[in-house]
Each structure stands twice: as structure tokens, then as C-alpha cells.
Amino acid sequence: MGKLAIGCFSSLVGSMSLDFAIKLSEAAIKKGHQVDIWLSGNATMLSKKGQRKFQDYSSLEAKTKDLISQGLNVTACEACAESRGYHKEDTLEGFNRKSMDYYLASCFNSDRVIHIGGE
């Protein structure tokens, strides 16, 4: 088995790429791989408290929490979050919050890295 690092800049709800990252993580974890997800840019909003679930809208919070309980490691970029006005106390339980060098370390000790740009 191996380790996959996924960096995702894509917007929560605004783009399907964050959904892709979560679904890929789910499949990888099911196969016994280890997965780190790094949330940057607008993707940091996935780790913010208070999200509401609307019909016909993508809602990743519950699925992500479930995967975290299965070993998924989700980390939000501290600077990206703070610049968006959301602080440590706004962070969902189980989600980490670290600076950019954490993502570099995560990439360097992974077998595969996929960096999904922002949109």
C-alpha cells in the first residue's frame, strides 16, 4: 500500500474538483492506502464550522468527517483561512490547520502527489 497527497485549491461547492478529491480519497482509503488532503485557497472552507446542507448542492462535510474517522488526514492552510476571516476556533473538529511547509513535507513523504489547481 502507499501514500497519496492531494493538494486542492478548488472552491467548496463552486467547483467539482473538491468533490473529486474526496471521492478519490474514499476509494484510496478503501484499498488500504493512506491519504493526506491539503486544503488551500477557497478549498479551506471545507474545514469551516457552520456549513449548511442544501438540496441539489454538493455537501462534503459529513462524508469528509466519516473518512477522517477512517484515517483520512485533512489539513487546511492557516494563512488561506485567516485571510478569509476564518480563525482557529471556526475549524471543524478533526480537521487540522497548519502552515504551508506542512504541505511540502506531506508531498515529500508521499508516493504519489496530485495538486489540483484553483477554480
Added chain:
Amino acid sequence: MKLGVFVNQYTKTNSTLDRIKTDNLGIILVQNGVYHAALKENGKDSDILSKAAKVYALSEDVISRGLSPDKLDKKVTVVDYNGLVDVIFNDYEKFIWL
């Protein structure tokens, strides 16, 4: 190098993809990128299908767009998320997202 390129947009040209030179290239079509595997423009297939590359399409994104996996171009290998995990770990080393 074994390079996997994720394509998630359907655009006529992709200058970055055109300039990539590697001995083992895989193109992984996701989201709107799957249209490259199905649509023709003026009767002509997408340029992606004529590249020296193995081409994959994510089945969930194909089906959710009303396309049928068995009607895609024969060059395209349709994979689900499970299959994609194996492609990522077994068939390529580096990845980029265009």
C-alpha cells in the same frame, strides 16, 4: 518519466498538453474533460485522442453527463474511482492537473 495528466475541461486546444514530452504519458479525463472522449467537432475527434498517450475517462463523470461508457472512442479506457486509484499507484509516477 511516467506522467499522468488530469484534464478536467473541454477546450479545443490545450497548449500545455501539446508541449509535454515524456516517454510514458497517460491522459486522465475527469469532469467536463470526458467530453474529449465522446464529442466530435465538424466530424473530427478531439486532438487528445490522437496523442501518443493512453487515455482514461472517469466513469462517474461520463455517466453523469448522459454519455454511455460503451459508446466512447475505442482508444479510451473507462475507469471508476477504484480503477483510478490503481492507475495512480501502479501506472504513473508524477501527475499534473490542467
